[in-house]
Amino acid sequence: MTRTTESRLLHVRPAGKHALLIELPDAERTGDLLAELLRRRAAGSLPPVEEIVPGARTVLLDGVGDPAELARRLADWDVPPRAEDDGAVVEIPVRYDGPDLAEVAARWGIGADEVAARHSSYTYRVAFCGFAPGFGYLTGLPAELHVPRRGTPRTRVPAGALALAGPYSAVYPRATPGGWQLIGTMPDPAPLWDLTRDRPALLTPGTRVRFVTEGGTA
Amino acid sequence: MTAKLTVVRSGALTTVQDSGRRGHAHLGVPRSGALDAPAMRLANRLLGNAPEAAVLETTLTGCAVRPDRTVTVVVGGAPCPVTVDGRPAPWGAPVRVPAGAVLDAGGVTAGVRSYLAVAGGLAAEPVLGSRSTDLLSGLGPSPLCEGDVLPLGVPARQAALPGAAPWPAPPAELVLPLRLGPRADWFTPAALRTLTSATYRVSPHSNRIGLRTEGPPLMRGTPGELPSEGMVLGAVQVPPDGRPVVFLHDHPTTGGYPVIGVVTETALAAAAQAAVGTPVRFTRE
Numbered sequence: 001m002t003r004t005t006e007s008r009l010l011h012v013r014p015a016g017k018h019a020l021l022i023e024l025p026d027a028e029r030t031g032d033l034l035a036e037l038l039r040r041r042a043a044g045s046l047p048p049v050e051e052i053v054p055g056a057r058t059v060l061l062d063g064v065g066d067p068a069e070l071a072r073r074l075a076d077w078d079v080p081p082r083a084e085d086d087g088a089v090v091e092i093p094v095r096y097d098g099p100d101l102a103e104v105a106a107r108w109g110i111g112a113d114e115v116a117a118r119h120s121s122y123t124y125r126v127a128f129c130g131f132a133p134g135f136g137y138l139t140g141l142p143a144e145l146h147v148p149r150r151g152t153p154r155t156r157v158p159a160g161a162l163a164l165a166g167p168y169s170a171v172y173p174r175a176t177p178g179g180w181q182l183i184g185t186m187p188d189p190a191p192l193w194d195l196t197r198d199r200p201a202l203l204t205p206g207t208r209v210r211f212v213t214e215g216g217t218a
Numbered sequence: 219m220t221a222k223l224t225v226v227r228s229g230a231l232t233t234v235q236d237s238g239r240r241g242h243a244h245l246g247v248p249r250s251g252a253l254d255a256p257a258m259r260l261a262n263r264l265l266g267n268a269p270e271a272a273v274l275e276t277t278l279t280g281c282a283v284r285p286d287r288t289v290t291v292v293v294g295g296a297p298c299p300v301t302v303d304g305r306p307a308p309w310g311a312p313v314r315v316p317a318g319a320v321l322d323a324g325g326v327t328a329g330v331r332s333y334l335a336v337a338g339g340l341a342a343e344p345v346l347g348s349r350s351t352d353l354l355s356g357l358g359p360s361p362l363c364e365g366d367v368l369p370l371g372v373p374a375r376q377a378a379l380p381g382a383a384p385w386p387a388p389p390a391e392l393v394l395p396l397r398l399g400p401r402a403d404w405f406t407p408a409a410l411r412t413l414t415s416a417t418y419r420v421s422p423h424s425n426r427i428g429l430r431t432e433g434p435p436l437m438r439g440t441p442g443e444l445p446s447e448g449m450v451l452g453a454v455q456v457p458p459d460g461r462p463v464v465f466l467h468d469h470p471t472t473g474g475y476p477v478i479g480v481v482t483e484t485a486l487a488a489a490a491q492a493a494v495g496t497p498v499r500f501t502r503e
Contacts, residue, residue: 013399013400013401014400014480015400016480016482017397017483018450021400021447050241051240051241051243051448053243053244053448053471055445055446055448056447057445058448060447060448060450062243062450063240128446128472129244129245129246130246130471132246133245133246133247134246137446204244
């Protein structure tokens with residue numbers, strides 16, 4: 001793919017006086033751009049930006065001094081694909097014991113006792129955060145394993161619930177209402193959001209995640 | 219030893235606010251902070267505080283506090299009766315409250331949110347660099363309850379702002395200048411015309427997360443779901459019912475409804491003081 005084609009994949013949308021919303025064709029290129037933005041910020045070659053907020057197929061740059069100027073510069077960017085092994089790996093211990101395990105197994109066409117091995121066989125990546133502090137939307141599940149949300153949301157999903165919806169896996173850092181399919185439990189979810197740490201969030205955008213069952217990676 | 223305030227009457231919703239948390243939106247942490255930031259800053263300057271020292275933000279019904287030592291306070295923002303042990307005291311100007319006396323900021327006579335600043339500022343424990351209560355994600359001090367005790371900082375030596383303070387009046391009509399985008403193209407041309415020509419009204423379902431409106435629905439030209447994307451302060455999000463919601467300081471950092479435009483940040487202080495039923499007009503900036 002040529003550089004010119006690559007740059008046209010960035011669609012910059014205005015978002016008020018101080019922000020830009022950069023739209024990309026898919027989650028993968030969004031991750032590539034996020035990695036490039038973080039790399040440039042660390043290298044000091046990105047103009048000052050207060051917030052870099054990835055979404056499913058966008059990256060929001062907020063608190064930008066001169067959005068029009070940055071938008072012009074972005075048009076010339078060559079955004080390389082992010083290396084597979086880019087980013088720290090976090091291991092999350094889980095038990096696959098959620099109330100929707102059987103339903104997910106049925107949709108996957110396997111036995112309920114096989115969900116653990118299948119789900120924990122992939123390496124995930126935090127695409128973006130939101131919903132609640134410490135809640136990361138993890139991508140990495142192959143398309144044929146995507147499951148819809150539940151028809152009726154639960155009024156209470158317990159803290160530590162490992163859940164699936166569409167392309168995403170997530171662990172609930174605290175009890176909230178939720179409509180995702182619950183397939184497991186992180187026994188101690190406190191590390192997902194711990195204000196006593198310098199960096200309270202365990203799962204930050206770009207972090208890679210492995211789910212580990214008791215006794216190994218299943 | 220520093221002074222403390224005891225909450226005698228918490229009011230409908232009283233929170234601790236400063237200038238909020240920045241730089242954590244990618245973790246799902248809202249910016250939070252005083253909705254009427256100019257009122258917070260003016261109240262602080264009248265006391266010689268740093269402009270963004272933590273203050274109390276009340277909602278409609280005010281609050282009452284009792285200091286354990288003599289302190290100086292300013293009640294500003296939405297106008298309200300101010301009393302010290304039942305005796306009338308000035309609004310919008312420094313008031314001396316003797317140790318053990320009750321300072322009462324009463325129900326608003328206009329506007330929505332009064333600000334109670336104390337010399338030295340409130341010294342609640344900061345979380346991620348801010349003392350603000352974030353009602354969306356529950357960070358910072360909980361909303362006040364009767365009997366809560368709030369520590370105070372040490373008053374500064376610097377001179378307070380002299381002279382009469384220019385407190386703006388709450389808006390009789392709320393005019394919100396906006397720039398279209400990022401998702402204006404998801405709406406019909408008729409919806410874009412409606413947005414800037416119709417009169418909306420402030421909905422009773424408004425809160426620190428968003429100013430909700432009632433009025434003609436904005437119809438979408440693009441159907442389907444918007445994948446979650448980052449949201450800015452002042453974003454005018456249009457949920458499925460078509461009534462625009464203006465995102466205020468406790469707004470979620472990502473959202474799945476299209477944003478038709480973004481209101482200029484300086485206009486949001488007036489939005490914080492627009493009572494239920496106030497007419498709202500959106501204008502193209």
